[in-house]
Amino acid sequence: MEQTESSKPRVSRLALFVTFSRISLSSFGGALFWARYGLVERQRWLTEREFVDLLTLGQLLPGPNVLNLTVMVGYRFAGWTGAAASVAGYLGWPFLVVIGMGVLYQEYGALPQVQQVLAGMSKVAAGLLLATVIKLAMVLPRRWRTWLFGILAFVGVGVMRWPLLWVMGGLAPWAIFAAWKEKE
Amino acid sequence: MDGLDLGALSLHMLALWFVAVGGPSTILPGIHRYVVEVHHLLTSAQFAEIYTLAQVAPGPNVMYVTLIGWHLAGWAGAAATTIPLLVPATTLTLLVGHFNERHPDAPIGRAVRLGLMPITIGLMFASATILMRAVNHDWRGYLLTLLTVAVVLRKTLNPLWLLAAGAVAGILGLV
Numbered sequence: 001m002e003q004t005e006s007s008k009p010r011v012s013r014l015a016l017f018v019t020f021s022r023i024s025l026s027s028f029g030g031a032l033f034w035a036r037y038g039l040v041e042r043q044r045w046l047t048e049r050e051f052v053d054l055l056t057l058g059q060l061l062p063g064p065n066v067l068n069l070t071v072m073v074g075y076r077f078a079g080w081t082g083a084a085a086s087v088a089g090y091l092g093w094p095f096l097v098v099i100g101m102g103v104l105y106q107e108y109g110a111l112p113q114v115q116q117v118l119a120g121m122s123k124v125a126a127g128l129l130l131a132t133v134i135k136l137a138m139v140l141p142r143r144w145r146t147w148l149f150g151i152l153a154f155v156g157v158g159v160m161r162w163p164l165l166w167v168m169g170g171l172a173p174w175a176i177f178a179a180w181k182e183k184e
Numbered sequence: 185m186d187g188l189d190l191g192a193l194s195l196h197m198l199a200l201w202f203v204a205v206g207g208p209s210t211i212l213p214g215i216h217r218y219v220v221e222v223h224h225l226l227t228s229a230q231f232a233e234i235y236t237l238a239q240v241a242p243g244p245n246v247m248y249v250t251l252i253g254w255h256l257a258g259w260a261g262a263a264a265t266t267i268p269l270l271v272p273a274t275t276l277t278l279l280v281g282h283f284n285e286r287h288p289d290a291p292i293g294r295a296v297r298l299g300l301m302p303i304t305i306g307l308m309f310a311s312a313t314i315l316m317r318a319v320n321h322d323w324r325g326y327l328l329t330l331l332t333v334a335v336v337l338r339k340t341l342n343p344l345w346l347l348a349a350g351a352v353a354g355i356l357g358l359v
Binding site for chain 2: 024025026027031056057058059061062063064066067068070071072075076080083087090091093094095097098099101102105106109113116117118119120121122123124125126127128129130131132133134135136137140141146147148149150151152153154157158159161163164165167168169171172175176177178179180182
């Protein structure tokens with residue numbers, strides 16, 4: 001951002017690749033915690049404020065939010081090849097790891113013990129997601145229009161089971177228009 | 185199992201990603217609908233297991249899409265479901281990142297942000313409830329899920345501990 005006086009450190013593509021590999025491989029149960037730790041505390045490439053700004057933007061853009069953050073951080077420090085190096089580090093390893101898990105699952109997934117363990121963990125995983133959503137909902141402005149759009153999106157996709165594309169296409173333009181009007 | 189059309193699956197995922205504002209959990213209902221409800225490629229329980237497996241693995245949770253592809257059609261399937269996920273990030277995000285570095289306070293950005301935020305959260309809530317219904321079959325399961333929610337909302341704790349507790353509860357036959 002423009003207000004930072006010469007605070008943008010020089011970062012090589014290799015450093016981007018290594019750092020995002022490390023973030024990715026330590027990310028058990030969600031990448032957000034580790035992304036902040038790696039970029040803000042460990043490397044000090046971003047200030048706390050810059051991290052939040054980029055994350056908010058990453059959240060708004062389509063696609064996984066931390067992946068979008070990864071692209072923008074890589075681009076900021078080393079252009080589009082920097083973005084490529086960051087993405088390779090962030091997604092390359094987990095791609096292989098997750099397939100390794102898939103192999104094990106196909107070999108041993110039918111064992112009753114494995115089934116029991118996965119059943120127990122999947123109930124916790126559902127709770128983790130639900131809790132995260134509740135935490136995020138706390139930051140929504142306390143305004144009826146805001147909540148109306150949230151509830152409509154939930155009912156359309158979660159209760160009526162309409163396709164995501166229709167629900168998003170039907171709601172998003174109005175929601176953006178309403179937010180635009182509100183500002184004036 | 186219906187015939188598997190990797191090209192169609194890939195295109196569908198690509199379309200989903202372009203509206204999947206808010207990340208991997210907003211896209212979950214769309215993928216669940218496609219592979220479980222419409223095409224019957226996986227059961228809802230298999231879907232939930234694969235999702236959990238990806239959560240347990242190191243790396244972003246979004247890698248469950250890779251695992252679904254791999255489960256359906258090996259390496260080709262993994263590529264077919266992973267590549268679409270990269271497309272919006274490497275096109276739109278780069279453009280917006282470029283714009284944002286120049287004009288951080290543009291009003292259009294503000295309107296989009298404020299407008300889409302509640303929809304994102306509504307969609308994520310839908311994901312959470314779909315997943316909760318897919319994994320739970322009796323009150324003990326729901327109890328474990330809701331206990332997890334209560335703990336996460338009150339304490340800062342590495343989620344791995346909770347997943348481990350879930351594994352123990354599973355192996356003891358409690359849930």
